[in-house]
Amino acid sequence: xxxxxxxxxxxxxxxxxxxxxxxxxxxxxxxxxxxxxxxxxxxxxxxxxxxxxxxxxxxxxxxxxxxxxxxxxxxxxxxxxxxxxxxxxxxxxxxxxxxxxxxxxxxxxxxxxxxxxxxxxxxxxxxxxxxxxxxxxxxxxxxxxxxxxxxxxxxxxxxxxxxxxxxxxxxxxxxxxxxxxxxxxxxxxxxxxxxxxxxxxxxxxxxxxxxxxxxxxxxxxxxxxxxxxxxxxxxxxxxxxxxxxxxxxxxxxxxxxxxxxxxxxxxxxxxxxxxxxxxxxxxxxxxxxxxxxxxxxxxxxxxxxxxxxxxxxxxxxxxxxxxxxxxxxxxxxxxxxxxxxxxxxxxxxxxxxxxxxxxxxxxxxxxxxxxxxxxxxxxxxxxxxxxxxxxxxxxxxxxxxxxxxxxxxxxxxxxxxxxxxxxxxxxxxxxxxxxxxx
Numbered sequence: 325x326x327x328x329x330x331x332x333x334x335x336x337x338x339x340x341x342x343x344x345x346x347x348x349x350x351x352x353x354x355x356x357x358x359x360x361x362x363x364x365x366x367x368x369x370x371x372x373x374x375x376x377x378x379x380x381x382x383x384x385x386x387x388x389x390x391x392x393x394x395x396x397x398x399x400x401x402x403x404x405x406x407x408x409x410x411x412x413x414x415x416x417x418x419x420x421x422x423x424x425x426x427x428x429x430x431x432x433x434x435x436x437x438x439x440x441x442x443x444x445x446x447x448x449x450x451x452x453x454x455x456x457x458x459x460x461x462x463x464x465x466x467x468x469x470x471x472x473x474x475x476x477x478x479x480x481x482x483x484x485x486x487x488x489x490x491x492x493x494x495x496x497x498x499x500x501x502x503x504x505x506x507x508x509x510x511x512x513x514x515x516x517x518x519x520x521x522x523x524x525x526x527x528x529x530x531x532x533x534x535x536x537x538x539x540x541x542x543x544x545x546x547x548x549x550x551x552x553x554x555x556x557x558x559x560x561x562x563x564x565x566x567x568x569x570x571x572x573x574x575x576x577x578x579x580x581x582x583x584x585x586x587x588x589x590x591x592x593x594x595x596x597x598x599x600x601x602x603x604x605x606x607x608x609x610x611x612x613x614x615x616x617x618x619x620x621x622x623x624x625x626x627x628x629x630x631x632x633x634x635x636x637x638x639x640x641x642x643x644x645x646x647x648x649x650x651x652x653x654x655x656x657x658x659x660x661x662x663x664x665x666x667x668x669x670x671x672x673x674x675x676x677x678x679x680x681x682x683x684x685x686x687x688x689x690x691x692x693x694x695x696x697x698x699x700x701x702x703x704x705x706x707x708x709x710x711x712x713x714x715x716x717x718x719x720x721x722x723x724x725x726x727x728x729x730x731x732x733x734x735x736x737x738x739x740x741x742x743x744x745x746x747x748x749x750x751x752x753x754x755x756x757x758x759x760x761x762x
Contacts, residue, residue, distance in 0.1 A: 379410035379430070379448075386427040386436045387446050391635065394440070395543035396657050397422050401450060409448050410434060416447040423657070424449055425548065425731070433457075442730045455542045546657040547632035549731060551587075552639040552724070555704075556663040556696050557671060558689040559646050563678045564671070565689075568663055568713065569641070575717040576639060576724070583728065584637040591624040593642060594650035628656060635731065637724060647696065648703035659727070661720060664709040668693065 403415030410430065416439055418424065426437040426449065433454040438446045450458070554572060558565045576584055595618065632638050640658070645651060648660045665671045671693055675682050682689075701707065706723050708716035 376411055382428075382430060382436060383411070383414070383446055389427045391425045391548045391633075392428060393426050394546050394548045395424050395426065396546045397424065397543060398540050399455065399542050401455065403450065408433075411448070414447040416444075416449045423546065423550070424543075438733070440730050442726065442733075444733075452542045544655060544657070546655060547629050547638065549632040549635055549638050550727075551628055551632065551656055551658045552637065552661060553642060553645055553651065553658045554639075554661050554663060555646060555648060557665045557693055558696070559692045560643055562675075562685060562689055563682055564674050565663075571713055572663070572717055572720065573639065573641065575721065576637070579721050580637055580724065580728075584639060585631055585634070586639050586641060587628065587631060589624055589628075589640050589642040590644075591620045592644040593621060593624055593628075593654065593656070594644065596621045596625045596655065597653045625654075625656065637728065646692065648699055652703070659705045659724075660703065661706045661708065662696070662704040663716065664697070664707055665693070666709055
């Protein structure tokens with residue numbers, strides 16, 4: 325009996341030890357799985373570091389590349405400390421109506437370039453596809469919170485209000501202007517006197533009161549160097565205006581020798597509106613076809629773009645430009661300079677000194693000067709209202725010298741990538757991306 329009990333105990337101990345061994349072998353799986361996770365995380369981290377280093381190398385090379393093209397912004401973008409940027413902390417932020425020099429395309433979501441301002445370095449700029457994805461995300465959050473009854477003034481650090489609804493594109497501007505002109509000629513038929521729900525036309529057919537609005541593009545392609553356009557003190561083609569502008573042209577040639585090009589433009593480049601060039605069958609073009617053909621206008625605009633690629637200062641001697649509004653809707657984004665004579669008596673005296681041939685057109689020139697003085701001052705980039713022409717030339721020269729340094733950041737390249745490397749290594753968490761359309 326004693327032997328049998330000993331055998332049973334020994335067999336029980338063997339079975340227990342085997343079960344412990346089996347449990348130990350099963351318990352070893354989690355440790356193997358954790359080792360796999362660690363190796364996967366290390367591999368992922370290594371891949372991110374390699375991609376970041378490759379992006380940093382592209383920034384280094386792009387620093388010394390030429391400008392591929394330039395754009396003017398139609399949105400405000402706040403990209404500080406964006407986690408989606410290839411190198412956190414290197415996204416370029418910008419406001420509406422600012423200018424960007426694009427060096428190259430990094431991928432579908434990002435470009436490499438810089439903000440055209442003195443002291444601004446190179447970085448990553450969101451492509452239109454990237455901005456569109458942000459806009460859709462913000463609209464989704466906006467309507468989701470609106471249906472939930474919560475406030476829409478601030479959503480996860482992104483302000484999104486009703487004013488950010490995309491406005492209508494430039495394609496409908498001329499049509500709206502024509503409709504306003506026709507309504508002003510016949511105020512009885514103005515749509516403002518009709519019900520707000522719809523406007524009935526003759527045949528009983530209803531016309532929608534609100535036209536379909538198309539979002540404007542995030543960027544407008546503009547010349548790499550903004551062309552300079554002189555306007556005033558009166559009409560082009562008359563001696564006083566032509567002589568004063570010629571004196572300024574000569575001064576710019578001397579001060580920026582080797583860095584400036586004076587282009588004579590005879591075509592009416594005010595017809596080069598974005599909407600007209602994209603849709604040449606519009607009635608607006610048919611009205612003005614006698615003055616300047618659209619093909620000629622397009623050739624002149626192409627010539628200006630080609631000249632701007634040299635990164636020299638471009639000054640236009642345009643025969644047909646007398647008011648700033650003529651170029652407001654073109655793709656040229658010019659630097660508009662107003663030559664202003666504050667005293668009408670002084671201008672009148674100057675015209676009289678030019679002889680009887682100019683005295684014949686005194687009234688026309690004085691009316692044009694008054695109309696120019698009544699223009700919104702915000703339409704001009706520079707206003708030369710000095711009493712002496714030499715002082716006015718110096719004023720314009722200093723402005724263009726500042727613009728030159730903003731577009732040619734060679735003087736800041738002593739250690740071009742030190743700030744980028746510091747930003748890439750010391751990036752911290754911050755606000756989300758913000759896009760506001762105006």
